Amino acid sequence: MRLNLIMAGLLTMVGTGTALAATQGISDDVIRIGVMTDLSGPYSATGGRGSIIATEMAVAEFGGEINGKKIEIFTADHQGKPDIAASTARKWLDVDHVDVITEINNSAVALSVYNLAKDKNALVLATGPASDALTFSSCIPTGIHYTYDTFAFANSSVNGLAQTGKKDWFMIAADYAFGKAGEKASRAALAKVDGKIVGGVKFPLNTTDFSSFILSAQSSGASVIGLVSAGADTVNAIKAAKSFGVTQIVAPQFLFIQDVHALGLETAQGVVFGTAFYWNRTDETRKWSEEFYKRMDESSMPSQEHAGQYSAVYQYLKSIEQLGTDDAQAIVADWRGKPINDMFAQNGHLREDGRFVHDMYLAKVKSPAESKSPWDYYDIIATVPGDQAFRPMDQGKCDLKAQALGK
Incomplete structure (x- = not known):
């Protein structure tokens, strides 16, 4: 009382x-x-x-x-x-x-x-x-x-690939707060679709040589190589996968249009990932x-x-x-x-x-032949309603009432 x-x-x-x-x-x-x-x-x-x-x-x-x-x-x-x-x-x-x-x-x-x-x-x-x-x-x-956030990215990519039967992942994650949160979110999303993570490695921020990480992922036999990285790290990892002839799907959890531009469509084509925005959508x-x-x-x-x-x-x-x-x-x-x-x-x-909850989008990188103009890089293949993309609040641990009471 x-x-x-x-x-x-x-x-x-x-x-x-x-x-x-x-x-x-x-x-x-x-x-x-x-x-x-x-x-x-x-x-x-x-x-x-x-x-x-x-x-x-x-x-x-x-x-x-x-x-x-x-x-x-x-x-x-x-x-x-x-x-x-x-x-x-x-x-x-x-x-x-x-x-x-x-x-x-x-x-x-x-x-x-x-x-x-x-x-x-x-x-x-x-x-x-x-x-x-x-x-x-x-x-x-x-x-x-x-x-x-990491949950929304993981939810979008895991669910999209699960619909094609790809449910076993090898995770290559950045070794700091973002990478750890992204891997955790991927595990949660995979559990919901009866998927699993068969292995994983962590790498330091600003890594230039991803050879050993990609080779470990390649030898794991996983259907999907998940990348929890951003910026130059993502670009370097995808380039390494291309150079080693990786046949698994490379699924970056965190991909930006600048990354695709740096990679070129020849290298990035076919990648499927979640995004909050695409310039050529409307x-x-x-x-x-x-x-x-x-x-x-x-x-x-x-x-x-x-x-x-x-x-x-x-x-x-x-x-x-x-x-x-x-x-x-x-x-x-x-x-x-x-x-x-x-x-x-x-x-x-x-x-x-x-x-802040809003709609997310599932994007697929176009092939060079499909691109009609500079920076025309994505096909938006699905809209993910915000309430489905982001983690439900009742599954979180945000307690502002406890903070107000000084706990």
């Missing part, structure tokens, strides 16, 4: 606090957005400058200001190091008065930022990291995991992507991360415009109370655990 009274009081306080925040206006009369990304490492092509440009495009939609309040963009290179990320985030929040930290395209880095944001009640739009730990035991009240995605392409000096079409970054920042600014405040709790409450749809998010909604 006493616990129920405590919880009722807490909920009343949260509701009252949100209502009061809506009357506070814009803090410091400036809306400050911090884009923390990889500008120099393995994820710089899929995030990096493109994520900054995507942010600028979202800000441009509002003319650079909201209700006369200027919008400023801060940028930083986290260098793949959690300590650098935490130090930068602390300065942004304490000294520069940044209102929201976005992108953070490295799972270990994102977890360090989440820990800091939790203590400071700061809003984080995690559009780049993939580890589903962000909506599992590491969730925070003001953290929104936006674009994708008229709306094409229109936005062509503008992005111009701003990138025609060097790259947007990755799913770039599209997620634009969408998250746009929706954030839209909430500020409607609410009249940049208060973190008010923004989160606003998102939870409405459906979200734009050129990226289809059937989007924010759950209590911070997971």
Whole structure:
């Protein structure tokens, strides 16, 4: 009985606090957005400058200001190091008065930022990291995991290949938080289709020689070689598989259009994987992507991360415009109370655990003969509804009530 009274009081306080925040206006009369990304490492092509440009495009939609309040963009290179990320985030929040930290395209880095944001009640739009730990035991009240996660990627690829009878996998996984979460998600997805993992190896970030890993996978006899990797690591692994004449299906859990571009269709053709976005899917995605392409000096079409970054920042600014405040709790409450749809998010909604749920897509890389224009690389062969793609909330370990009680 006493616990129920405590919880009722807490909920009343949260509701009252949100209502009061809506009357506070814009803090410091400036809306400050911090884009923390990889500008120099393995994820710089899929995030990096493109994520900054995507942010600028979202800000441009509002003319650079909201209700006369200027919008400023801060940028930083986290260098793949959690300590650098935490130090930068602390300065942004304490000294520069940044209102929201976005992108953070490295799972270990994102977890360090989440820990800091939790203590400071700061809003984080995690559009780049993939580890589903962000909506599992590491969730925070003001953290929104936006674009994708390891569970959704694993679910999409495992289920798609299981329908063709391919259910025995060998896993090659990155040896850090993202890789571990991805392998765990694959195991869970395979269990649901009576599949199994027959073996696996782990590799360090920024590996250039995948020979030994690919040979181990090849000799395992598995039907599918699953790659839980990203960026240059994925490209190097697929190249190695090609050079050794691997006949098994190589199924990257985390593939971006920049990876396919680097590989070339001759090498990447036939790969099937889950994705949150494809630039050539609809008229709306094409229109936005062509503008992005111009701003990138025609060097790259947007990755799913770039599209997620634009969408998250746009929706954030839209909430500020409607609410009249940049208060973190008010923004989160606003998102939870409405459906979200734009050129990226289809059937989007924010759950209590911070997971932004939206449709995912099953893509197959085209052959050179099937591609009709530059960057025309995918066939979208299925739409996976968000509630089927992402892990059900009741299977997670996000307990915001316990956090509120200080447990």
